[in-house]
Amino acid sequence: MTPLVRTTLAIALGAAVLAIGIGIGRHQTPDTPAASNAGSARRVLYYRAPMSGDTSPVPKKDPMGMDYVPVYDGQAADAPGTVALDPARLQTLGVRTERVRQGVQTLDLRASATLSADETRQYVVAPRFEGWVAHLYANQTGMAVRAGQPLLAVYSPALAAARQEIALADDAARRLSTTDPAGAAAMRRLREAAAARLRNWEVEAGTGTNVVYRSRVTGVVLEKPVLPGARFEAGEAILKVADLSTVWATAHVPVDQAGSLAPGQTAAFTSSALPGETVRGRVTFIQPVVDPAARTVDVRVELPNRDGQLRPGLYGQLQIAGPSRQALTVPATAVIDSGTRQVVLVKVGDGRFAPREVGIGRRFGDRVEILAGLQDGEEVVTSANFLIDAESNLQSALQGLGSHSHGAGATPAADAKPATPAAPAMTAPAADPRARDLRGSEPGAAGHEGH
Numbered sequence: 001m002t003p004l005v006r007t008t009l010a011i012a013l014g015a016a017v018l019a020i021g022i023g024i025g026r027h028q029t030p031d032t033p034a035a036s037n038a039g040s041a042r043r044v045l046y047y048r049a050p051m052s053g054d055t056s057p058v059p060k061k062d063p064m065g066m067d068y069v070p071v072y073d074g075q076a077a078d079a080p081g082t083v084a085l086d087p088a089r090l091q092t093l094g095v096r097t098e099r100v101r102q103g104v105q106t107l108d109l110r111a112s113a114t115l116s117a118d119e120t121r122q123y124v125v126a127p128r129f130e131g132w133v134a135h136l137y138a139n140q141t142g143m144a145v146r147a148g149q150p151l152l153a154v155y156s157p158a159l160a161a162a163r164q165e166i167a168l169a170d171d172a173a174r175r176l177s178t179t180d181p182a183g184a185a186a187m188r189r190l191r192e193a194a195a196a197r198l199r200n201w202e203v204e205a206g207t208g209t210n211v212v213y214r215s216r217v218t219g220v221v222l223e224k225p226v227l228p229g230a231r232f233e234a235g236e237a238i239l240k241v242a243d244l245s246t247v248w249a250t251a252h253v254p255v256d257q258a259g260s261l262a263p264g265q266t267a268a269f270t271s272s273a274l275p276g277e278t279v280r281g282r283v284t285f286i287q288p289v290v291d292p293a294a295r296t297v298d299v300r301v302e303l304p305n306r307d308g309q310l311r312p313g314l315y316g317q318l319q320i321a322g323p324s325r326q327a328l329t330v331p332a333t334a335v336i337d338s339g340t341r342q343v344v345l346v347k348v349g350d351g352r353f354a355p356r357e358v359g360i361g362r363r364f365g366d367r368v369e370i371l372a373g374l375q376d377g378e379e380v381v382t383s384a385n386f387l388i389d390a391e392s393n394l395q396s397a398l399q400g401l402g403s404h405s406h407g408a409g410a411t412p413a414a415d416a417k418p419a420t421p422a423a424p425a426m427t428a429p430a431a432d433p434r435a436r437d438l439r440g441s442e443p444g445a446a447g448h449e450g451h
Helices: 003-028 031-036 087-093 157-176 181-200 385-391 394-406 433-441
Strands: 044-048 069-072 096-099 101-106 109-117 122-125 131-136 150-155 210-214 219-223 239-242 246-254 266-270 279-286 296-304 315-320 324-331 342-349 352-364 367-372 379-383
Touching: 109 296, 131 157, 150 157, 150 239, 157 181, 246 315, 266 296, 296 315, 324 352, 324 379
Parallel strands: none
Antiparallel strands: 044 069, 096 379, 101 324, 109 246, 109 315, 122 239, 131 150, 150 210, 219 239, 246 296, 266 279, 266 315, 279 296, 324 367, 342 352, 342 379, 352 367
């Protein structure tokens, strides 16, 4: 190459370098006043991946096609696991949020319950003497009876003999009252002994060989174990009648919830067999003994049964109104329960959500009490939170929460500026693909990913 050619090439190369420098200077000139003017647009420190926390000095997209989020000068660093979603993706996922609120909550308890007859309104016909069923008026189980209505007539030789003794003693005392006062007194004592036997048998001292038993209450026949002509022993129950104007609803309540219950609390009973109907009553008894097998406590609610629709054996649901108190609550759908910890997604900015571990207390209907981790007025995700969990790899964020105190999973500080290499360079491929994934998720390697 001749000296003339070399000189020409050197001049051309210098002119090209000068032109490039002038172009770069012109391109950067408009940004200089904006950066120095305190009242204009904020200066971008770096760009952060919404999924992994990877950073880049220039705008780019992550492997899922999501834009890196700009981090501005003076902006606080996001917590580990923070997810940034654009408005279109928020609408596609159906993300909804609701504010954490402080207010008066009522501790309502819901439990399954079964109806039964009121034990204090049940009566049995059990003669205190042996005999036979002469006639059975209440001859059907479930038959409705009125108070005073005849149920059955029975015959007993011992009862007939006692009544006959009374009649004979009365007649003899009348005849001996003028001629033999001592004999008349003996007959009166004999009559009194026979009348005492009848009183002990709860039978009137009238005449006749049969005794008619009448219903004491208006109700239904629950049990009828005898037939006409059947023999019975003294004390044997031959009929059972129940007054169903009031029934019991018995619920098996977990022992950890029974502590908030007390007799006198109001309750409401509903059943699929009675659509649209709600029967209100009150708690009358709480079993003092815990069922060792089910670890439950029986709670009894007394319900009025004016129209007879509450039949013993009917299954339904009980809602018992508990005490009211102030509590900080969120919708139950906002809490993601892993079994070992409970987490909610808190809105920390426009389209940005951060996982936060919380402590939960009692449940008030469709809301859950928050004991720690949230403040009144903060917003939490109530729908599509599991989709955000999947998209942002929330499990990794939860692990980062556990190791945050050791420095794992930290994001770059707000005032930290990623180092810009002098010239783009290709990163050597890792021998193992997993090593590349691990390196990309570490904060130290985040600044080199995607250069």
